[in-house]
Amino acid sequence: MSKILIVGEHDGKAVNPATAKCVTCATAIGGAEITIALFGADTAAVATQAAAITGVKAVIRIDRAENEHPLAALLAPQVAALSADYTHVFGPSTSFGKDLMPRVAALLGVSQVSDLMAVEGAYRFRRPIYAGNAIITVEADPSRKLVATVRVASFEAAAGGGSASVESKTLNVALPSHTRYIGTKSGSTDRPDLQTAARVISGGRALGSAENFKILYSLADKLGAAVGASRAAVDAGYAPNEMQVGQTGKIISPEIYIAIGISGAIQHLTGIKDARTIVAINKDGEAPIFEVSDYGLVGDLFQIVPELERMLA
């Protein structure tokens, strides 16, 4: 039987929904026993949330002052030590998991399955390569531990209502002092989180300035939507990096994605192809975004966006 350890992501206050998506992925391995590990300075509150995820048998808290900020160099040896009793170790394919999990895999002396998007067996998975232009099926050696990051856009979050056991554990692992956390700068916003929002509006280079992005924020607030951006818009300084959607930014799967002034480079499309419905607004009727959109509208975004907002009012 597979025993799967999921490294839970959280910010000390709330469990990141990516964790519940990892649980869904783990559940796809039939009959697996699922445990979530939480590393932090004080994980009492997040442990209660994690224990409520359906399908989870146990939650293990590893509280330690050094775990306050998720530094891969400090967490990896702890995850590796904890993994002894498990057949699989999963983490989310977020910046947290992508930083940490390969370091865990290397400590365990195994390769990693990155961006696991479908489960075909306990040791057989599908994952994208070449920015999603090809999908490969990979088989891993069942006699070794399987380390993977889970492509969160490929899985729905497991429901709440579960009642896993919660246990605190002390790991006797020496931690290095060579890596120190200084700080995090984030554009704090009251809008929904881009990676988990049901509705997302994204802007591209055609917006022309950071100032003009405000018309998207205004529309987004009417819709209760998160706001994203193309790489071109981020590179041009119209939007901060954490808003980038695409191969090297965030991979998202909202109910509705509205691409405004985005031409649709393949790297951008990689980030949105799991969206349920795609709407494209662009002045160029030949833009590749229209090849993948469910609804396309050719026209001037500076007229269309305010008009759409008025209709929503």
Place this chain on the structure above:
Amino acid sequence: MQKIMVCIKRVVDYNVRVRVKPDGSGVMLDGVKMSVNPFDEIALEEALRIKERVGNVEVVAVSIGVADTQQQLRTALAMGADRAILVQSEAPVEPLTAAQTFLALAKKENPDLIFLGKQAIDDDANQTGQMLAAIWERPQATYASKVEIGAGKVTVTREIDAGLETIEVDLPAVVTVDLRLNEPRYVKLPDIMKAKKKPLDVTSLDALGVSAAVYLKTVKTEPPAQRQKGVMVKDVAELFGALKKKGLI
């Protein structure tokens, strides 16, 4: 700061639209343009800028790949790397083997910093830098968008999901770079000529004592599921109506 090692990978050029072979055995690579992985180009550029700022720093470009990978290493030399090492391998290696190979080179070269791209745009694995840092037992600073060299340490701003995180790591360290760290320079013709005279050593996994283990077997390659092209609407009212009807707004 005396030496910086930059790991680069030969990959299908960024502009090539990759297609899957009809028999599902892989992707079509015959006659396809190959280039330096774009993230690795940014990694090399950063090393060169540090060299130009600090002075007296040797930049060594290293790669693992087929004999033709010498072309990409020559590009690295033309950009300004001082010398290059190719670990020749006809078969592609997994990220862990790549990390073990770079570790073997790091033990010979003793660099203060190792730069890599955050991921290669072929397998999109995003593993090698982290794995190298783990087995080298040194710090890692991934997804760098700003790198500041200090005394015996480096301060790195990282692009993370929540925004920008800053960490400080002691040297030697591994830094993997993100898109917005810099814009790589263009190579000029005289530099290409000069690069021909720079040293490029060729070695092998065997010579470095690395065995290429295969942990993951690729059994099938398929094209992705295609989204169907939808409808074009004529105006905002029609769009609004359609989305309303589907309960999307």
